[in-house]
Amino acid sequence: MGPDREPEKMEPVSADQVTALRRFNRYFTRRIGALDDHYLGQDRPLGEARLLFEIGGAGASLRELRSRLGLDAGYLSRMVRALESQGLVRVSVHPGDSRLRVAGLTAAGQAEVKEQNRLADGLTEGLLSGLDAPRRAELTAALGTAHRLLRLAAITVETVDGASPDARACLDAYAADIDERFPEGFDPGTLVRPHEVSGDAGAFLVAYEEDRPVGCGALRRLAPRVGEIRHVWVHPAARRLGLGRRILDGLEQRATEREFTVVRLDTHATLTEARAMYRACGYTEIPRYDDNVYAAYWFEKRLPGAGAQEPPAR
Amino acid sequence: MGPDREPEKMEPVSADQVTALRRFNRYFTRRIGALDDHYLGQDRPLGEARLLFEIGGAGASLRELRSRLGLDAGYLSRMVRALESQGLVRVSVHPGDSRLRVAGLTAAGQAEVKEQNRLADGLTEGLLSGLDAPRRAELTAALGTAHRLLRLAAITVETVDGASPDARACLDAYAADIDERFPEGFDPGTLVRPHEVSGDAGAFLVAYEEDRPVGCGALRRLAPRVGEIRHVWVHPAARRLGLGRRILDGLEQRATEREFTVVRLDTHATLTEARAMYRACGYTEIPRYDDNVYAAYWFEKRLPGAGAQEPPAR
DNA sequence: TCTTTCCTTTGACTTTAGTCAAAGGAAAGA
DNA sequence: TCTTTCCTTTGACTAAAGTCAAAGGAAAGA
Structure with a gap:
């Protein structure tokens, strides 16, 4: 793959x-x-x-x-x-x-x-x-946890070409997904272009479960040493496993490899779970940094290991 | 079996x-x-x-x-x-x-x-x-719980003849076990006799895991409508599953079937876990009711469904 | 349009897995 | 001592599972 x-x-x-x-x-x-x-x-x-x-x-x-x-x-x-x-x-x-x-x-x-x-x-x-009822409940809960974690463990997150069929399939699904969720719909023309997420400029990650793509995320360069994370998406069948966080981790790793000192991202008003996840992963809210019509919240995170360098002015 | x-x-x-x-x-x-x-x-x-x-x-x-x-x-x-x-x-x-x-x-x-x-x-x-370390720990714990409960679920507790080879094997193991644990040793001559645990007078239960006996318990009649529980034992390889409790439940059920209104038991000073289990299962401490030289604590439990009858005087 | 790649079918096998019954030596019970 | 019961081996099979390669029709890419 x-x-x-x-x-x-x-x-x-x-x-x-x-x-x-x-x-x-x-x-x-x-x-x-x-x-x-x-x-x-x-x-x-x-x-x-x-x-x-x-x-x-x-x-x-x-x-x-x-x-x-x-x-x-x-x-x-x-x-x-x-x-x-x-x-x-x-x-x-x-x-x-x-x-x-x-x-x-x-x-x-x-x-x-x-x-x-x-x-x-x-x-x-x-x-x-x-088993009596309380123990049955305990067993069911334990099996649920084990199932969730085993699935998560078996998912791999890989860097792929932004133009590959798997990447396109994920982006299409992502676009369809949020088109339905955003009251104003979503214009797929605003998705990242393959050249933005290749080489030093960025990366595109796809998560695979049993060889099927079940999630994605993109990293692109906004400015020197500043990355932007976009299109973090998880297939409905793979939600609630903690996969979003893993994709985010992967993207931050790629950002560090590219010597970005900070990553930013924006998110839509309706995506409250996403916002909670970004906060939990160490992102802090910042003022608007782009003119994305879908965005209502902006976040950034300083990357560790990037030394004492100042992030570029906003 | x-x-x-x-x-x-x-x-x-x-x-x-x-x-x-x-x-x-x-x-x-x-x-x-x-x-x-x-x-x-x-x-x-x-x-x-x-x-x-x-x-x-x-x-x-x-x-x-x-x-x-x-x-x-x-x-x-x-x-x-x-x-x-x-x-x-x-x-x-x-x-x-x-x-x-x-x-x-x-x-x-x-x-x-x-x-x-x-x-x-x-x-x-x-x-x-x-998985990251915290999730690995979570998975390990969940698998441990599931393993324990699945084993417990697969164990069957059956009434057997007190003279059967499985019953004797359990009693022998029980005797050897406590002989080692009691500072004063244990005389196997004080074990229940088969006739005490058969028919209306009592019962002998053996727990089987994959057709191997892994625990036992005996019920005998002390006096009209009063039962005594003895020799509740679990094989070392089947401990910490909650099997003792299941055997106890089974014995109480047999007592109810025999229209006993109360069951008593005694326990040795060294068996602190057993004492805790009896308390957790609804047993209350009572004064000495027998002359068992190994006993240091005496308990009893009123059986539900036995109506408003008074237990016989001690 | 012309490869090349995909997907399925078919033929021709091989290996594994499993069954059943007969038989013989050894131990246990009467 | 004389069954009877156990445990293992052997012969004779059967069924299931799996492999490999050739071939042909259909779609996709150059």
């Missing part, structure tokens, strides 16, 4: 933490995960059961299924055909791109998936019924 | 909790568990790699391996032979019972397991390095 992976944070990982995660992994995979799998494929090979489940209510293209399940193209093709001949799956040509096929469940397929879910739910319920 | 499984607690399990656990399961098994497996068997079939890992430094009998990994006897036999012919495993006859074989790792086998561990540790470390 992007050539330039986010530099690792240099705090060492304690061996105890590694051990704890590995112990949990062993226990969980063996005791809980295996159980679920075992019941998933009642009288059907596990591969087929998983495929059926993955196709799900909405259907999916073979290409997507292949990447989600990590299967060989030939193997998948045959399994889909097998399910089709059992009347559980229907395959059709993708409307937009006739190289692709999309698989969807028939009524019989849906019934089987529903039954799978019923069984797995029952199993899970049986497990949970071994 | 035991015929009479602990009645389910009747609080309903919320659908959200079931969904949360299933979602976590899916995510974790696919993303983390699968990764680990994939690296475990670098250029070796997963089954063999798992077997090698399971034999581990201490070695294990084939019988044990079969039950731990849930393998067919023939299949296991062949896999062990394959590893033996690769020089990774050495098989010998069990010294005590020549029907059994024990498998142990050769130097080469140990080196390979060590390498497996190194790889898996590195992978885990890589994952954790995506």
